[in-house]
Amino acid sequence: MDLMKILDGQVALGNKSGTKNLGEHKFWKTQPVPQLLNALTGPTEIKEGPIDPPKTPADVRQEPGQLPSGFEWSLIDITNEEQCKEVYILLSENYVEDDDAMFRFNYSKEFLLWALTAPGYYPDWHIGVRVVKTGKLVAFISGIKVDIRVRANTFDAAEINFLCVHKKLRSKRLAPVLIKEVTRRVNLTNIWQAIYTAGVVIPTPIGTSRYYHRNLNPPKLVDIGFAALPRGMTIARLVRQYAVSSHPRIPGFREMMQSDVPQVGALLRRYLSRFEVTQTFAKDEEIEHWFLSGHGRDVDGERKEQVVWAYVVEDPTTHLVTDLVSFYSLPSTVMKHKKHNLLNAAYLFYYASDVIFSPGGSSDDAATHEAKAKQRLEERLNALINDLLVIAQNAGFDVLNALTLGDNNMFLNEQKFGAGDGFLVSITWFVNWWLLISGFLSSHRIVS
Numbered sequence: 087m088d089l090m091k092i093l094d095g096q097v098a099l100g101n102k103s104g105t106k107n108l109g110e111h112k113f114w115k116t117q118p119v120p121q122l123l124n125a126l127t128g129p130t131e132i133k134e135g136p137i138d139p140p141k142t143p144a145d146v147r148q149e150p151g152q153l154p155s156g157f158e159w160s161l162i163d164i165t166n167e168e169q170c171k172e173v174y175i176l177l178s179e180n181y182v183e184d185d186d187a188m189f190r191f192n193y194s195k196e197f198l199l200w201a202l203t204a205p206g207y208y209p210d211w212h213i214g215v216r217v218v219k220t221g222k223l224v225a226f227i228s229g230i231k232v233d234i235r236v237r238a239n240t241f242d243a244a245e246i247n248f249l250c251v252h253k254k255l256r257s258k259r260l261a262p263v264l265i266k267e268v269t270r271r272v273n274l275t276n277i278w279q280a281i282y283t284a285g286v287v288i289p290t291p292i293g294t295s296r297y298y299h300r301n302l303n304p305p306k307l308v309d310i311g312f313a314a315l316p317r318g319m320t321i322a323r324l325v326r327q328y329a330v331s332s333h334p335r336i337p338g339f340r341e342m343m344q345s346d347v348p349q350v351g352a353l354l355r356r357y358l359s360r361f362e363v364t365q366t367f368a369k370d371e372e373i374e375h376w377f378l379s380g381h382g383r384d385v386d387g388e389r390k391e392q393v394v395w396a397y398v399v400e401d402p403t404t405h406l407v408t409d410l411v412s413f414y415s416l417p418s419t420v421m422k423h424k425k426h427n428l429l430n431a432a433y434l435f436y437y438a439s440d441v442i443f444s445p446g447g448s449s450d451d452a453a454t455h456e457a458k459a460k461q462r463l464e465e466r467l468n469a470l471i472n473d474l475l476v477i478a479q480n481a482g483f484d485v486l487n488a489l490t491l492g493d494n495n496m497f498l499n500e501q502k503f504g505a506g507d508g509f510l511v512s513i514t515w516f517v518n519w520w521l522l523i524s525g526f527l528s529s530h531r532i533v534s
């Protein structure tokens with residue numbers, strides 16, 4: 087992809103239309119984000135560090151921003167069932183759709199609770215807008231606190247998510263008001279960097295990722311138009327092509343448990359240290375939250391309301407945890423279909439393996455050692471994803487989605503993921519680091 091052309095608005099992401107030139111962004115051009123096009127075309131080198139001179143919370147306006155008349159700010163207590171349901175309804179009716187309005191995200195209430203109550207979250211970063219007269223919730227934006235490491239720098243940041251304006255209130259410049267309000271509340275806690283992902287290009291992406299989809303239910307995906315039936319192919323052959331085995335194969339592959347938390351934390355941190363940009367997961371309580379708190383409840387021997395599926399490999403000899411692999415559940419509403427109303431999609435979440443760290447032969451030079459380690463990792467990740475596909479299939483998912491980031495290129499093709507038409511763009515906001523980070527957003531459909 088030609089980044090310059092995308093930034094210049096000459097080329098759209100996926101099959102999206104209506105891209106703008108950076109200069110046309112009336113709101114974003116006033117914000118402390120990198121105006122990258124200038125930097126790329128001009129002679130100046132980008133220096134790593136904050137864009138704005140340092141400020142303190144005392145410099146921040148203490149009152150909320152002004153909303154159009156008839157609307158009011160409303161703090162959302164996401165742990166309150168009624169309020170969580172209100173957010174759920176707003177999003178399920180108005181959140182991200184694909185370009186052809188065939189699918190719309192249907193985040194569950196459990197997902198919202200899980201995603202918005204991570205350790206260290208600030209309840210007042212969960213911001214709603216209501217109609218004064220009726221009390222109806224018509225817009226939402228949220229953030230959680232995350233520790234981000236960019237190369238050698240680790241800093242507190244806000245991860246912004248679930249920006250949504252009711253369909254009837256679009257194009258009225260309400261989104262900038264929401265974005266400025268969450269910014270103000272983030273700044274009041276003395277945090278000055280934020281990150282988010284979007285399916286559109288706005289100033290200025292630090293990375294783009296393509297969605298890939300592993301078909302687990304060919305008849306349904308073809309029926310709802312998520313996947314096409316290639317010419318000359320029959321459904322029966324497609325089913326055979328995408329069949330997965332009935333049981334995981336790696337010895338010691340099992341569901342993650344509470345007692346695994348310290349080992350999983352150490353493994354994941356070590357694995358992520360190989361990347362230039364990551365969330366740090368410095369505390370074990372974060373590991374517990376992200377991998378265990380969304381495990382659902384057992385009702386009559388059945389798991390209900392599960393959001394995250396986390397599996398580890400326990401070495402049968404040493405009983406040490408050597409690998410982690412996980413996904414989360416994010417269904418989409420299938421709009422306008424007679425038979426199906428839900429696409430059960432699983433999204434690949436974090437994984438880690440210690441094979442990359444095992445010592446090589448003593449006679450190997452550095453390059454040979456690295457090549458062998460990469461080879462071992464590739465084999466292991468393929469085995470792990472293969473087993474994860476079994477879990478996803480047995481849990482009734484129709485598709486496993488993954489992005490082109492991390493080490494995913496080591497297994498996407500071999501595990502029969504197909505390229506999608508959805509692109510995910512990571513954007514830093516008031517920060518000029520080049521980042522690449524995964525998020526909770528996609529738009530979809532398998533195009534190849």
Ligand SMILES: CC(C)(COP(=O)(O)OP(=O)(O)OC[C@H]1O[C@@H](n2cnc3c(N)ncnc32)[C@H](O)[C@@H]1OP(=O)(O)O)[C@@H](O)C(=O)NCCC(=O)NCCS
Nearest residue numbers: 111112113114181182249250251256257258259260261284
């Ligand atoms: C995204 C959404 C809130 C934008 O609201 P809107 O009514 O379309 O746009 P508004 O008139 O209020 O504001 C337009 C400004 O917001 C910016 N904007 C639009 N979508 C944005 C996004 N996803 N992230 C950040 N800024 C965004 C626009 O670029 C524009 O600023 P600019 O002139 O500097 O380019 C709304 O379209 C929506 O709810 N869409 C469905 C859910 C969704 O896509 N959420 C975002 C997920 S990343």
